[in-house]
Amino acid sequence: MSRALPSAADRKTATLEDVARVAGVSRATVSRVINGVRNVDPELQQTVRDAVAATGYVPNGAARSLVTGRAGAVALVVSGTGAAVGDEESTRSQVFTDPFFGRVVSGVFSALRPLGVHPVLMLADDPAAREQVLSYLRQGNADGALVVSTHAEDPLPALLLAAGLPAVLFGRPDEPLPLSCVDVANRDGGRLAADHLAGRGSLLPVTIAGPAEVPAGRDRLAGFREAMARRGHPYVPSAEGNFTQAGGEAAMTRLLAEHPSLDGVFAANDLMARGALSVLADHGRRVPEDVAVVGFDDSSAATVGRPQLTTVRQPVEEMAAEMTRILFAHLAEPAARPTSVLFEPTLVLRASA
Amino acid sequence: MSRALPSAADRKTATLEDVARVAGVSRATVSRVINGVRNVDPELQQTVRDAVAATGYVPNGAARSLVTGRAGAVALVVSGTGAAVGDEESTRSQVFTDPFFGRVVSGVFSALRPLGVHPVLMLADDPAAREQVLSYLRQGNADGALVVSTHAEDPLPALLLAAGLPAVLFGRPDEPLPLSCVDVANRDGGRLAADHLAGRGSLLPVTIAGPAEVPAGRDRLAGFREAMARRGHPYVPSAEGNFTQAGGEAAMTRLLAEHPSLDGVFAANDLMARGALSVLADHGRRVPEDVAVVGFDDSSAATVGRPQLTTVRQPVEEMAAEMTRILFAHLAEPAARPTSVLFEPTLVLRASA
DNA sequence: GAGAGCTGGGAGAGCGCTCTCTCAGCGTGC
């Protein structure tokens, strides 16, 4: 009964073979039961299940992947980081700390959970890392990629496409690519902000734009300007930020210096809006009495601190979930054409405007 | 030359066999070259490398894992979520949005990157999810687990231990477990905050504590009280928060009602400190003139908004990196005893105190 | 100059699983 040392059979994890032996059937039958293939006698099924329980059998993922050619994992790639933001470490830290990213992860998770699939986090912030991502996918370690590009001119989407690897993008790429993607109607978002600010009677609205290379930033700016023009503001001063709080502060400082009488600010994301708020406070401007501020995203940055931000909400979680669904649809039907889904932004009214 | 349809050889990815054929050597030799095993003639090595390039060969991860028994991946598990925080979805969102978590991911990444390993993100917020995590590891999909418990009484660490699965915890568990972990000296952190507040001459310091079940929260509170007692404040009023901004606001409101003359606040994390700041502003209290506020973590919440928080910094990135290193040390030497590493917190002075 | 020791490389046995192929057994329909 009791031995000094557990035998090999005891210590090694059970295999299909072991279960088959215990159940008195063939490997194939055990496999059928486990994978829920019909045509197995119910009684036998129970025998097999008992044997599985008795042996503590757990199928080996690698062996299964080897034959099915499916990894049961997807890569969640944060791509194109590392513009001019100083040292590597802090850049990386920033990406994951960005509340926007947290919402993406959250949305991906909720779509992945029912499928029993888990996301593998990857960073593609330099050529080497990019190559790593490609290898990873080519090696079959993940079945496809969910790509969140933080910068345009990101070569990854094109590389994935060229390699024939299944991928879906969050945010449409700089130039049209036959790849599936989800995005928010950034232009409409800009309009929403403009209409609100103008509606409040802003006489000198300004904007803190995203980096010029990022399509999302460009579109928000374009939409904002367009709507403002229609509202009688043919020219709207703007300063560019890099989507970080510090960037927002710098931009706000510049705008304030050049246009001391500004009374409305639209920032292309909440983090920059927060930065703007800080600078405005430092200059003794009351928000929203003296200056109204509208952000974009409705990330946690909108509600952390006072005043809470009026902001253009993008449904990031739903977008991320949709992105995941599209990827799996692609996996199931590789020949299908790329899909693009555009979400509508909404204005969330809070204290700042 | 050109055919209507690519042949099987064209479309299927190359295997070791193909490379071997092209190079005119055996599979074994190609494998040796690829895995950098010595004893291969340099000239032959080049031939093989050329063949690899010519065929576009990429080793198949599953096949490799199957024979090596290594997955080349680790699970990054966020465990024990979902206390009383309402619906699932928002809970999940909160976890990933927490800037603290972003720092953990960042630290894990920097330690994993040189190893060419990627983290698989998992959530273990209910029994089913927990079971999924265990299966995942038992199936060999990941070689070990990095566990960030957000709540004590989290059963996952014990389950991992019982299953003999390699794991390292961030934050020591509620009751001692023979598992490796990294943690910050929370008690010392509490002291740091107390000394600073007392040093500034606070007459009625109060504290917003973490949930009683979380060891980290308990220790921060204990350290704070201890040091305050030594400084002549035998009793420090406290209110409990749940580490969220909303929790901090509620706690601050209560404290303010009960102790209107309070002039110093130590919050067990930055998010709660931010909440406190909001409430203080709503009550017309100036920070730091009327009330000094000290946070804990030095997360991005500390610097988003005004005033910037004076806070007790824990080196989360380094801790996460160390956690990762410990896991791999364990993988290399499974028989070794569990290691625990304790990090020292530091006080970061900013505007709020 | 023969046995010992090394080095470079091939053969081939698996790793644990899925899935096709095959076949036995048992109705059915004309």
Place this chain on the structure above:
DNA sequence: GCACGCTGAGAGAGCGCTCTCCCAGCTCTC
């Protein structure tokens, strides 16, 4: 009554890789 289908189950061929053997051809040493 016989060809035909249909269901349930086993045999066995891989999936692509690593790694242990094993062997050929050297160089040494006594």
